[in-house]
Amino acid sequence: MNASRRDFLKQSGALVVGFALVPSLGIAQEPARLPGSLQNNRRLDAWLAIEPNGRVTIFTGKIELGQGIGTALSQIAADELDVDLARLDIVHGDTARTPNEGQTAGSLSVEQSGTALRFACAEARDILVSAAAAKLGVPAADLNVSDGTVTAPGGASVTYWDLAGAADLKREASAKATPKPASGYRWVGKSVARRDIPKKFTGGAAYVQDVRLPGMVFGRVVRPPSPGARLVSVDDARVRRMPGVVAVVRDGSFLAVAAKREEQAIRARDALKRSARWKETESLPPSGDALYRHLMSAQAPAQTVADKASATAGAAVKTLDAVYTRPYQCHASIGPSCALAHWKDGALTVWTHSQGVFPLRADLAKALGVDPKQIRCIHAEGAGCYGHNGADDVALDAALLARAAGGKPVKLQWMRDDEFAWEPYGSAMVMKLAGGIDAQGQVVSWSHELWSHPHSTRPGSTPGVNLLAARHLANPLDPGLPPDVPQPSGGSDRNAIPLYDFGNVKVVKHYIPESPLRTSALRTLGGYANVFALESFVDEVALAAGVDPVEFRLRHTTDPRARAVIEAAARKAGWQPGTRGDGARGRGFAFARYKNLACYVAMAADVEVERATGRVRVTRAIAAVDAGQIVNPDGVVNQIEGGIIQSASWTLKESVRFDRTRVTTRSWADYPILRFDEVPEVDVVLVDRPGERFLGVGEGAQGPAAAAIANAVANATGKRLRDLPLTPERLKQALA
Amino acid sequence: MATFTLRVNGARKTVQVEPETPLLYVLRNDLLLNGPKFGCGMAQCGACSVLIGGKEARSCVTPVSAAVNAPITTIEGLGTLEKLHPLQRAFIDEQACQCGFCGNGMVIAAKALLDRNASPTGQEIRQALSGHLCRCASHNRIVRAVQRAAREMRS
Numbered sequence: 001m002n003a004s005r006r007d008f009l010k011q012s013g014a015l016v017v018g019f020a021l022v023p024s025l026g027i028a029q030e031p032a033r034l035p036g037s038l039q040n041n042r043r044l045d046a047w048l049a050i051e052p053n054g055r056v057t058i059f060t061g062k063i064e065l066g067q068g069i070g071t072a073l074s075q076i077a078a079d080e081l082d083v084d085l086a087r088l089d090i091v092h093g094d095t096a097r098t099p100n101e102g103q104t105a106g107s108l109s110v111e112q113s114g115t116a117l118r119f120a121c122a123e124a125r126d127i128l129v130s131a132a133a134a135k136l137g138v139p140a141a142d143l144n145v146s147d148g149t150v151t152a153p154g155g156a157s158v159t160y161w162d163l164a165g166a167a168d169l170k171r172e173a174s175a176k177a178t179p180k181p182a183s184g185y186r187w188v189g190k191s192v193a194r195r196d197i198p199k200k201f202t203g204g205a206a207y208v209q210d211v212r213l214p215g216m217v218f219g220r221v222v223r224p225p226s227p228g229a230r231l232v233s234v235d236d237a238r239v240r241r242m243p244g245v246v247a248v249v250r251d252g253s254f255l256a257v258a259a260k261r262e263e264q265a266i267r268a269r270d271a272l273k274r275s276a277r278w279k280e281t282e283s284l285p286p287s288g289d290a291l292y293r294h295l296m297s298a299q300a301p302a303q304t305v306a307d308k309a310s311a312t313a314g315a316a317v318k319t320l321d322a323v324y325t326r327p328y329q330c331h332a333s334i335g336p337s338c339a340l341a342h343w344k345d346g347a348l349t350v351w352t353h354s355q356g357v358f359p360l361r362a363d364l365a366k367a368l369g370v371d372p373k374q375i376r377c378i379h380a381e382g383a384g385c386y387g388h389n390g391a392d393d394v395a396l397d398a399a400l401l402a403r404a405a406g407g408k409p410v411k412l413q414w415m416r417d418d419e420f421a422w423e424p425y426g427s428a429m430v431m432k433l434a435g436g437i438d439a440q441g442q443v444v445s446w447s448h449e450l451w452s453h454p455h456s457t458r459p460g461s462t463p464g465v466n467l468l469a470a471r472h473l474a475n476p477l478d479p480g481l482p483p484d485v486p487q488p489s490g491g492s493d494r495n496a497i498p499l500y501d502f503g504n505v506k507v508v509k510h511y512i513p514e515s516p517l518r519t520s521a522l523r524t525l526g527g528y529a530n531v532f533a534l535e536s537f538v539d540e541v542a543l544a545a546g547v548d549p550v551e552f553r554l555r556h557t558t559d560p561r562a563r564a565v566i567e568a569a570a571r572k573a574g575w576q577p578g579t580r581g582d583g584a585r586g587r588g589f590a591f592a593r594y595k596n597l598a599c600y601v602a603m604a605a606d607v608e609v610e611r612a613t614g615r616v617r618v619t620r621a622i623a624a625v626d627a628g629q630i631v632n633p634d635g636v637v638n639q640i641e642g643g644i645i646q647s648a649s650w651t652l653k654e655s656v657r658f659d660r661t662r663v664t665t666r667s668w669a670d671y672p673i674l675r676f677d678e679v680p681e682v683d684v685v686l687v688d689r690p691g692e693r694f695l696g697v698g699e700g701a702q703g704p705a706a707a708a709i710a711n712a713v714a715n716a717t718g719k720r721l722r723d724l725p726l727t728p729e730r731l732k733q734a735l736a
Numbered sequence: 737m738a739t740f741t742l743r744v745n746g747a748r749k750t751v752q753v754e755p756e757t758p759l760l761y762v763l764r765n766d767l768l769l770n771g772p773k774f775g776c777g778m779a780q781c782g783a784c785s786v787l788i789g790g791k792e793a794r795s796c797v798t799p800v801s802a803a804v805n806a807p808i809t810t811i812e813g814l815g816t817l818e819k820l821h822p823l824q825r826a827f828i829d830e831q832a833c834q835c836g837f838c839g840n841g842m843v844i845a846a847k848a849l850l851d852r853n854a855s856p857t858g859q860e861i862r863q864a865l866s867g868h869l870c871r872c873a874s875h876n877r878i879v880r881a882v883q884r885a886a887r888e889m890r891s
Contacts, residue, residue: 066835066872193831200836201824201843203771203812210770218765262761263754266777334775334783334871335837383775384835384872416776634831638877642834645873668780668869676862679875 034175036115037061041099045169047120048077050128052164054148056081056088058117061101062109063093063355063379064196067698068635069109071194075187075631076114080121080179082145083160085187090195093357093379103356103458105387105521106489107598107696110631114694123177124169131167132158182629182690189690191634196381208380209338209413211351216340217246218262219401219412220269221394222255222276223422224472226662227516228283231255235275242268247404252474253278256401258410269415282660284516292325292430295451300510302449305487306497313444313503316436318544323432324533324722328425328656330671331522335383336419337390341398342409347374348402352395353382359460360392367396367470367477368403386646388458388520389423390414393468400469417666422468425656426522427453427492427515431533435502441545443502443556448534450508452492453515454482455525468518481513485525489595494527495703498534499593500556517658524699527594528647531703532710532724535590539711540720548577549589549711559593561626564687565602566591568624572685573604579715584609586716590707592700599700600626600687603644605680605708609716614732618648618680618709623701625684628692636697641682643701649674651706653725740800744769745813755801759793760784762800763810771811771840775869782841782868786810792848811840814847823847826885827878834872841868846882854890858883 034042041047041061049057058077064070070090078085091097093104101113125145132150133140135158144151148160160167182189199206224231231253239257240248244264249256255272259265285294340351348370354360357377365372377395385391398412414422429452436445457466457479464480471479485491493509522528542552550570557563569575570589579587586609591602603623607616621644630636653672657664665671706724714720719734741750744767751766758777763769763786772795775783779794786795789806815821820828823843833839842865849856849864856864861882862875870878 066833068834193828197831197833197836198817198828200833200839201811201827202815202817202820203769203810203840204817205770206836207770207773209773212768261753261757262765263757332871333837334781334835334869335773336775381835383773383837386871413774416778416780638831638834638874641876642873645875646871649873667778668776673869673871674873675869676866676875676879677859679873682876 034173035119037099037101037112038116038119038173038175041101041116042172044120044124044171044173046099047117048124048169050124050160050164050167050169052161054087054161056083057091058088059091059098060113060117061093061099061358062104062113064381065104065355066196066381066384067639068194068632070196071192072110072631072635073114073117074195075190075192077117077121078187079185080118081125081148083148085192087148095357095361095375095377100358102359102460105355107594107698107700110694110696114631118179119175119177120173122179123173123175126177127169128160128163128167131163135163188629188631190632192632194635206381207335208340208351208353208382209335211340211380213340213342213409216409216411217258217260217405218265219256219258219398219410220265221397221412221414221418222257222269222272223418224253225278226280226283228281228661229253229278232277232279234272234277236272238275239268239271242271246408247401249401249404251400252476253472254400254469256397256412258401258405280661284658284660286660287658291327291428295428295430295512298451298510298512300451300512302508302510305493305507305509306505308505310503314438316444317439319434319436320540320544321432321434322537322540322722323430324536326429326529326532326724328428328517328519329522329650329654330420330425330656330665331386331389331423332671332673333383333385333389333419336414336416337394338382338411338413339395339398340409340411341395341402343402343407348399349376349378350395350399351378351380352391353380353385354391354395355385355388356459359458360395363392363459363465363467364396364399366465367467368399387522390419392459393422396467396469420665420667420671421663424457424518424520427455427519429492429526429529431529433533433537435537435541437541437545441547443500443541445504446498446502447506448496448530450492450496450526450530451510451512452526453512453519454484455491455519455521456485457482457518457520484511488597490526492526494525494530494595495592496526496530496534497596499559499562499596500553501558502556517663524594524702527699528650528702528706531590531592532706535592535704535707536710536720536722539588539714550575551577553591561600562591562593565600565624565626568685568687569602569604569622572624572683573622575604581716584611584716586712586714588708588711588713588715590704590711592703594700599695599697601640601700601704603701603704603708605705605712607709607712607716609713609731611735614728614730614735616652616713616726616731617678618652620681621705621708622683623685624687625697625700626687626689627697627700628689628695630686630688631694633686636686637684639697640684640701643699644682644705645674645679647702647705648680648709651709651725655725740804742804743807745809751800753800756799758796759786759798759800759803760795763795769810769812773837773840775837781838782845783838785841785844787844787848790848790851792845811843814843822888823882823885826881826888830877830881830884832877832881833874838868838870842870842878846885849882850886850889855886856882
């Protein structure tokens with residue numbers, strides 16, 4: 001498949017060049033636009049294979065990370081092909097076997113991969129049915145398909161598996177076959193049980209940590225004590241003599257060790273740490289409030305994101321402004337990053353939980369100085385990542401160490417402190433909001449100005465190589481300065497443009513590409529902080545206007561789908577307009593459409609406040625979600641529940657600790673997250689839209705959850721907290 | 737190196753390792769079990785939990801030398817895909833995870849809980865699991881799964 005796809009790309013490349021050289025012929029045209037990821041992976045056999053043994057294999061460049069994408073994609077494929085779900089096998093993210101769909105990110109997998117599979121499978125079904133028609137001597141239109149068996153009116157039949165050889169899928173997709181209407185679905189729209197779950201509760205080989213190769217040894221890395229540190233000396237000779245040690249790699253400030261047994265590798269790591277001498281420098285920004293002053297004073301030009309003047313908006317009778325902040329926050333995966341690397345005859349195979357095996361391969365090739373063709377990256381699940389954590393970095397660590405391990409495969413597992421200290425964080429941000437209302441309480445001016453470091457520095461997103469070890473090598477590779485993710489989805493400015501019908505809207509960003517602490521994609525990118533600020537400020541303005549927050553939002557909303565989720569959430573929550581908190585209990589509301597172009601989420605949150613301690617507990621959250629056509633309702637509910645509770649954890653507790661030299665967040669003791677006795681009950685109302693475009697939901701709830709909680713605290717206490725996280729200290733101070 | 741004989745999931749297993757080797761690495765690398773996970777190595781998260789003599793233990797900080805005197809049960813010892821333990825079945829039926837990396841510890845802690853309290857309240861379940869971290873935030877599903885398993889085991 002790989003070779004044939006390359007041939008195709010070569011051909012289409014040649015065509016494009018030919019056209020470019022003869023523009024005067026007037027036939028220069030791009031190949032037809034194909035839906036979803038078919039656009040860049042245009043062959044049918046890149047997406048599916050009909051096996052003679054009665055199985056169907058589907059191939060996707062999107063990877064399973066516990067979000068259930070493998071199940072959702074299987075549902076779509078099974079429906080279009082008219083086969084039983086149990087016949088499907090799925091291959092995720094393998095540079096030798098699957099389409100290149102870039103990163104599994106942005107809640108785009110159902111949209112991109114699901115849409116491609118939908119059209120590819122519909123077309124494959126047509127091809128198979130045509131082949132059956134020829135074999136049975138019956139017009140295709142008269143045939144009926146059930147679980148891969150094609151039956152003629154007279155009862156004669158032939159199966160897909162009989163036709164596997166005759167039906168030619170080695171061709172470019174046309175996307176001309178019509179996918180099923182929503183009414184024709186058997187699997188899509190049902191809460192099909194996830195295919196990845198049973199092995200996870202029975203000790204099956206479910207994760208990259210469970211991959212074992214013959215002769216495999218165990219690796220650990222010794223990171224510098226701080227981002228600005230350089231290795232001065234280390235007694236690696238002594239460590240090489242320790243029991244079980246197979247290899248020690250010292251290259252600049254990159255230090256790693258492999259041993260026959262895992263605990264030996266850990267002991268060797270400890271020994272290296274003890275003997276290493278580092279030169280440290282103060283490279284980090286100030287912390288606390290000073291961090292935000294530091295961000296706002298950065299040399300970063302004001303870039304206008306939106307500037308919409310309104311001729312009809314009148315003069316403001318009341319104006320207000322407020323500044324909101326969000327600290328650096330961790331992905332904090334439960335399992336630290338891990339990878340396996342195996343060099344054989346100059347070629348490298350890496351098992352990785354990266355969200356993008358193709359971009360990772362490209363950056364590994366640059367960092368290792370080898371041809372990308374010599375590298376194969378195979379996805380295997382890791383612990384949930386929630387964005388760009390250490391998954392890609394550890395792949396280079398493992399490859400560097402394996403190169404010194406004499407052909408032995410190396411499984412390199414980061415320790416807990418490696419992950420906390422070195423994963424790229426969600427960027428600290430400042431959001432400065434201002435608004436004005438007219439005499440009727442309508443918003444006539446709105447401004448949102450923000451300061452932020454990058455939110456996407458994944459492999460392929462930066463001009464250089466952003467694999468951690470690369471910057472520590474004796475001949476270091478620079479990650480380069482990443483561009484911001486452009487609108488309309490946006491990066492630092494994601495969801496900063498209000499979706500409401502406000503007059504005179506201005507959105508400005510100060511994007512600061514240099515970041516002393518590594519930052520990258522954490523679920524929602526800038527969306528979490530921007531929605532927190534925007535939706536908190538909407539409540540502040542509503543209060544100033546003397547209008548109930550839900551009513552205020554509806555008055556400024558014409559999009560019927562936005563109105564529908566706001567109304568559904570308010571109804572389910574039993575929202576009582578104008579209810580004041582009683583000092584200890586309160587309720588808040590918020591809404592966003594993720595990226596302003598994906599799923600709609602509105603929610604209410606109930607909180608209880610302990611005035612003596614300042615402790616906030618979220619007791620209940622009620623969300624309404626419109627994700628277009630829903631593929632797997634329980635999967636959507638699971639994502640939204642998880643998104644709300646994870647966001648409650650970010651919002652109430654989480655902040656990376658550091659001094660001017662070192663990151664001091666090293667363990668769960670330094671980075672508490674929400675525990676069982678602190679999580680709210682969550683109710684999710686699904687607003688299904690059969691026939692509408694699929695919209696991913698992995699990131700829809702986080703922003704609204706943060707704002708709903710902050711609004712509930714304000715409702716309960718009358719005090720507005722604008723700095724994340726909403727810690728007991730901050731609330732106590734506000735209440736004092 | 738020393739020789740240790742462990743009773744794991746009903747079978748006797750002999751390994752040659754240093755006495756202070758954390759049980760986790762023996763289970764994963766010598767006995768090739770996948771259930772117990774490395775999460776923190778500091779007994780903070782619970783991903784590595786196993787039962788030793790019926791009590792929950794964090795295998796990442798339990799030296800192998802301290803694990804020889806009582807039977808060890810991992811999630812593999814509770815049931816298999818073909819013959820699921822009621823807890824495993826309940827976690828699957830409730831779709832009680834996203835990534836599932838914490839799931840081993842959740843099931844093990846729930847087993848220890850149900851062995852001492854067959855009818856725990858929701859609050860008691862939350863209390864019993866509060867030393868286990870879940871980052872995907874499947875907490876409520878996990879509580880429902882434990883309740884479902886408790887019902888099934890009582891009937």
